Amino acid sequence: MKVNKQCITRLARYRNALYRLKSLGFVRVFSDNIADAVGVTSSQVRKDFSIFGITGQKRGGYKIADLIAQIGSVLGRDQMHRAIVVGVGNIGNALISYPGFLKENIKIVAAFDIDPSRQSQKSDIPVLPLDKISSYIKEEKIKIAIIATPDIAAQQVLDIMVSAGIRGVLNFAPIRLKADSKVVVSNVNLGLELETLIYFVKIFKEEEGYEEDNA
Amino acid sequence: MKVNKQCITRLARYRNALYRLKSLGFVRVFSDNIADAVGVTSSQVRKDFSIFGITGQKRGGYKIADLIAQIGSVLGRDQMHRAIVVGVGNIGNALISYPGFLKENIKIVAAFDIDPSRQSQKSDIPVLPLDKISSYIKEEKIKIAIIATPDIAAQQVLDIMVSAGIRGVLNFAPIRLKADSKVVVSNVNLGLELETLIYFVKIFKEEEGYEEDNA
DNA sequence: TAGATTGTTAATCGATTAACAATC
DNA sequence: TAGATTGTTAATCGATTAACAATC
Numbered sequence: 001m002k003v004n005k006q007c008i009t010r011l012a013r014y015r016n017a018l019y020r021l022k023s024l025g026f027v028r029v030f031s032d033n034i035a036d037a038v039g040v041t042s043s044q045v046r047k048d049f050s051i052f053g054i055t056g057q058k059r060g061g062y063k064i065a066d067l068i069a070q071i072g073s074v075l076g077r078d079q080m081h082r083a084i085v086v087g088v089g090n091i092g093n094a095l096i097s098y099p100g101f102l103k104e105n106i107k108i109v110a111a112f113d114i115d116p117s118r119q120s121q122k123s124d125i126p127v128l129p130l131d132k133i134s135s136y137i138k139e140e141k142i143k144i145a146i147i148a149t150p151d152i153a154a155q156q157v158l159d160i161m162v163s164a165g166i167r168g169v170l171n172f173a174p175i176r177l178k179a180d181s182k183v184v185v186s187n188v189n190l191g192l193e194l195e196t197l198i199y200f201v202k203i204f205k206e207e208e209g210y211e212e213d214n215a
Numbered sequence: 216m217k218v219n220k221q222c223i224t225r226l227a228r229y230r231n232a233l234y235r236l237k238s239l240g241f242v243r244v245f246s247d248n249i250a251d252a253v254g255v256t257s258s259q260v261r262k263d264f265s266i267f268g269i270t271g272q273k274r275g276g277y278k279i280a281d282l283i284a285q286i287g288s289v290l291g292r293d294q295m296h297r298a299i300v301v302g303v304g305n306i307g308n309a310l311i312s313y314p315g316f317l318k319e320n321i322k323i324v325a326a327f328d329i330d331p332s333r334q335s336q337k338s339d340i341p342v343l344p345l346d347k348i349s350s351y352i353k354e355e356k357i358k359i360a361i362i363a364t365p366d367i368a369a370q371q372v373l374d375i376m377v378s379a380g381i382r383g384v385l386n387f388a389p390i391r392l393k394a395d396s397k398v399v400v401s402n403v404n405l406g407l408e409l410e411t412l413i414y415f416v417k418i419f420k421e422e423e424g425y426e427e428d429n430a
Numbered sequence: 431t432a433g434a435t436t437g438t439t440a441a442t443c444g445a446t447t448a449a450c451a452a453t454c
Numbered sequence: 455t456a457g458a459t460t461g462t463t464a465a466t467c468g469a470t471t472a473a474c475a476a477t478c
Binding site: 003005008009012013038039074075076081083089090091093094095096097098099100101103104105106143144146150167168169170172174176182184186188189190191192193194195196197198199200201202203204205 | 218220224227228253254290291296298304305306308309310311312313314315316318319320321359361365382383384385389391397399401403404405406407408410411412413414415416417418419
């Protein structure tokens with residue numbers, strides 16, 4: 001089966017859109033409606049569904065409840081996924097209470113930091129000493145972690161976590177992590193993201209011709 | 216000319232790698248070295264260069280200093296790019312002091328929030344009242360903004376900023392923003408990012424066969 | 431039934447990789 | 455010179471879009 005990152009991301013978007021439509025009172029949708037809601041073509045929607053054997057009714061569209069269930073069987077039903085955060089600096093701290101995770105059924109259950117002044121057992125989500133991370137991962141059977149440490153610490157933290165059982169990592173440290181093939185690493189590099197954006201803003205202005213002094 | 220987001224991102228990566236190699240004392244590199252450093256093929260490196268007319272010496276590789284300069288003429292030289300942040304909640308606050316931006320020559324010059332308790336003129340980067348945003352953008356000729364507001368506020372904030380002169384937006388609110396074609400919007404959706412990651416971890420385990428109860 | 435929409439196959443588009451002539 | 459690497463063209467790969475037969 002073709003597994004394609006973008007396709008999975010779209011599937012998650014479709015589901016979010018379907019929840020929204022459902023809450024608005026809709027019961028059925030056509031591929032066209034979904035396409036409009038997330039900004040793709042209806043061909044793309046039907047193609048994505050077809051890859052995973054998600055079906056509707058010919059000429060009758062899709063029952064929203066059915067569709068959500070079918071997407072759920074691909075993406076994981078409405079189960080809560082637990083994740084931990086390593087590094088409670090600015091980014092780590094923001095992620096701990098990031099509302100966008102709840103929307104996707106992701107719950108940050110604990111955070112870890114080497115700095116005692118950042119540690120706390122009392123808060124809603126405990127911030128534990130870094131040297132407890134391995135035992136925590138094992139005991140709680142955590143599979144997903146977010147790295148928000150300084151660059152230099154990232155590789156070491158990753159190695160420890162992987163040997164403790166982590167299998168998926170979202171990495172905010174702007175370095176290339178080496179991990180063996182049993183771990184899935186997804187990188188978020190906001191600096192590169194912005195730099196790329198700046199490029200397109202620049203060439204866009206040049207093409208349009210309304211050049212402005214960009215101080 | 217083919218403008219391709221991934222290609223620009225790679226160019227930025229090449230440059231970062233080159234800075235690193237340069238600081239290690241290297242003077243020349245081959246496409247192979249760059250490829251290794253960022254994890255692509257050497258064909259890809261040479262192809263990317265060729266798109267922008269970036270050249271080296273046949274059989275002699277590339278002079279690092281030259282290469283950095285040539286990439287700079289595509290990506291924007293070492294000028295500092297100024298950006299603002301809107302919404303100083305957890306994410307916004309993290310972005311204000313995000314070290315990864317400096318690395319890419321991006322400077323957050325001000326932030327804005329509607330909540331007076333978050334406002335402050337004294338800190339290194341001032342947090343100003345939201346109703347000052349339009350005049351600030353105009354006076355300082357800011358072109359780049361980061362949206363880190365709650366979802367409901369995002370569209371309205373975008374509209375105000377665009378009419379004040381913003382031309383590029385990095386959006387953290389997990390909604391689809393409508394913007395006219397003179398603005399480049401790049402979306403960061405950490406929830407979807409994690410959800411996609413979780414999917415790949417899951418199917419990976421299923422393929423490998425060492426299924427574990429994922430509580 | 432006639433009309434509309436799905437599900438899937440074929441066509442297109444675009445990006446990556448391979449290959450190799452040019453050349454230092 | 456012989457060997458190695460660039461720069462570019464051609465081949466491949468993969469993803470999106472279009473088209474349309476099936477069918478409700």
